[in-house]
Amino acid sequence: MLNKFKLSTRILMLGVIIVIAFSAVFGWLYPKIKGNMYDAKYLKTRHLVEAAYSVAAHYASQAENGAMTQEAAQQQAQETLQAMRYESDDYFWINDMTPRMIMHPMNTTLNGKDLSGIKDPNGKYLFNEFVAVCKKDGAGFVDYMWPKPGVDAPQPKISYVKLFPQWNWVIGSGIYIDDVQKEFAGLFTVIFAVLAVITVAAIAVSWLMARSIAKPIDHIIQSLNTGSDEIASASSQVSSASQSLAEGASEQAAAIEETSASLEEMASMTQQNADNAAQANHLMKDANQVVQRATSEMTDLTASMGQITTASEETQKIVKTIDEIAFQTNLLALNAAVEAARAGEAGAGFAVVADEVRNLAIRAAEAAKNTSALIEDTAKRVQDGSELVAKANGAFSEVAGSASKVGDIVGEIAAASTEQAQGVEQINNAVTEMDKVVQQNAATAEESASASEEMNAQAEQMKHMVQGLVTLVEGQRSKSAAAPVKRKPAAAKRRVNKGAAPAASSKSVAPEKLIPFGDNEGDAFQDF
């Protein structure tokens, strides 16, 4: 039940309850004290009246003893009683059973008068009442209103009347209730004042106490809430981060697998490359040998062609000689023809001979020319052949050069392939290492994810506890912490709470802001 109220309210209630208890006690005491006071007053009055009665009794006994006459005794008694005062103003009176006033010290006009008709402003026939009481019990209290000395209007009064049966006197004395009331009121004014002061002080102190307790608690609640919020968000961040880390790690592992496979391929390719390069080298060497053989054969060919050329040149010289001979022979023939012409008739036959010789010379020259042409042709062919051989040689040289270059390049390829294979090996090792690390990362990410889950659970627990604290401080709200929250009931509860604890209304604002269960964060908690 207490859970309904805020802590500050409860502390305040403590003070208020104490004050109420005090008040209850005083309230209980009030009538008792009043009664006691009144009773004491009554008792005092009775005692006084009994004292006056004893005076009268003394005088009556005196009269009975014969020391004085009854009249004298009565007279003495009246005078004595008339003179008796107490409390400076209070007096005794005597009336008989008629009722008739026998002696009234104040209202002397009443002496000897019939009192049955006197009534107080309330309509009470007081003296009749006195007589009645005396008749009934012999003595008793009567309350009425009677003028008070020094005061114009009649005041409430209670008198004790005692019957003195020997003389049929009713002796009475009374106290003004207003005196008692004044006294009582004065006393209780003081009491009430003190009570009020105590109440105010108690309320104030308890309010201060409540505040001093609730405020720090509110601060703590605030901090705790903030802290647990931050923890929750941080743990959610950590969780998501480690989730993504785990995902990334698994992706990385997959990528590493792929890389590993690719590297395997690359390694095998490299090996193939190296093998091919070695083979190519081999082939190149063979080709080189072939080329060298071909070159040497070419050289032989060139040599023999050179020989042919030399022979041709020699032949050409000889043919040239023949040609010269033919020419000279021609000249000779012409000279012979000239001489024959000069000789005239005698040289006719000689002219014929000269002519024939000239023909022969021409034929020789012709033959020489043909031979020369043939030789030239041959020489040209040889030249062409030589050129072709030279070209072929050049081509072979180029081939040889290219082959050697290719051989060098292939050698480089082989060396590079070896290095590449080594490099691939190293990469493989590195990838294996990376794989290990990635595995570790994944495991660590898993661990951190679970740890953050734990942290989240703890944060949630902390929130629960904070909510318990809030419930303690704020009073119970119409919802449970873990259940989904509707805004309206919470708002209604807030309004109710605000109505219930007006003194701590300022209090109700701050904690309510802090308590999120009506707000987003309560729903956010549901995500976990």
Add this chain to the structure above:
Amino acid sequence: MSDSLAGKYLTFILDNEEYGIALLKVKEIIGMMPITTVPQTPEYVKGVINLRGKVIPVSDLRLRFGMSAADYTERTCIIVVEIQGEAATIQIGIVVDAVSEVMNIKAEEVEEAPSFGTKVETDYILGMANMDGQVKILLDIDRVLTDDAMAKVAHAA
């Protein structure tokens, strides 16, 4: 005129043209031999040669005819001709590109020389012989070589 032009001619080549001179004028044909140059002679007078002890002046017919000089080949010949000088017959050699043959030219094959088209002055040309489609220019060698300078050189020799 054409009657006297028939006979045997020695044909020779000069600058790819066939020329002919009367065979009776020709003394000897020899191949090219070293020529001793003589100073203060016209350009076409090459010099003199020693032919079996005899000193014979030589002139280059190409230069004589105003043709460009040519290098001497193995076919270049010197034709020694006998011409009538002032007093007696003199022998002069002429350098020709090549000697062809001795031809027997008939009268009907000879024609009058035209007055244009050749590089030779028409005084020197006896006529034109038409043999087998080829035209051979028949030279009057006397007129070609009769020259004050030449004669003087010949006399001096």
